[in-house]
Amino acid sequence: MTQCKNCQSEVTQQYCPNCGQPASLKRIDGHYIVHEIEHLLHFEKGLLYTIRELVKNPGQTVRRFISEDRSRLVKPVMFIIITSLIYTLVNHYFHLEDGYVNYETSVPNTTGQIFKWIQDHYGYSNMLMGLFIALWVKFFFRKSAYNFYEILILLCFVMGVGMLIFALFALLEQLTHTKLMQVASIIGFVYIAWAIGQFFGKARAINFVKAFAAYILGMITFSLAAILLGTFIDMLK
Numbered sequence: 001m002t003q004c005k006n007c008q009s010e011v012t013q014q015y016c017p018n019c020g021q022p023a024s025l026k027r028i029d030g031h032y033i034v035h036e037i038e039h040l041l042h043f044e045k046g047l048l049y050t051i052r053e054l055v056k057n058p059g060q061t062v063r064r065f066i067s068e069d070r071s072r073l074v075k076p077v078m079f080i081i082i083t084s085l086i087y088t089l090v091n092h093y094f095h096l097e098d099g100y101v102n103y104e105t106s107v108p109n110t111t112g113q114i115f116k117w118i119q120d121h122y123g124y125s126n127m128l129m130g131l132f133i134a135l136w137v138k139f140f141f142r143k144s145a146y147n148f149y150e151i152l153i154l155l156c157f158v159m160g161v162g163m164l165i166f167a168l169f170a171l172l173e174q175l176t177h178t179k180l181m182q183v184a185s186i187i188g189f190v191y192i193a194w195a196i197g198q199f200f201g202k203a204r205a206i207n208f209v210k211a212f213a214a215y216i217l218g219m220i221t222f223s224l225a226a227i228l229l230g231t232f233i234d235m236l237k
Helices: 030-041 047-056 058-067 076-094 110-120 122-140 148-176 181-199 205-236
Strands: none
Touching: 047 058, 047 076, 047 148, 058 148, 058 181, 076 122, 076 148, 110 122, 110 205, 122 148, 122 205, 148 181, 181 205
């Protein structure tokens, strides 16, 4: 008989009967690392499975995650971090943002520096933009039962897929030597608006219109917030 190191309960078998913590942890070695990578990429319960389901039926997949089963998909925050990392790595080597994100100013100021950071770190600034989009989604779908945080979960998933779309088209552009980033922008935009609308009910066409408006207004509000922040800092200086 031993004592659980997590909850201090008595343990007589391999796992704690109170919290499920293993009685003894296996040593971290090469086999452990390989197992963790396989678990992350497993097609039935991991990153590839999550991507497949979000591409096939994003609305139903996220609704099921929120209300029924949270064991099969990669956790939403981890998912957007992983997809942002993939996007950032692809952009680092291929400079894909030069094809559809560009901000230049003739007068050096804080606003210009902020937008330069957004351009250079679009994968991570996309996560900040999601907060503004979530506010507009909540406004347009305020009669729904989903709260602000559940909408953030939705955006973590769909915006993560959006970044994967950009990364995929960047690779295709390099292979085909054809300008494809504008096409990627359209496809990514349509996917996100479609996924948000489907989440709130694909039977109603108005949902897709409201999702489209929420996404556009979220981007505009994010840009205005960056401008106001830069202006305010310059005024303080």
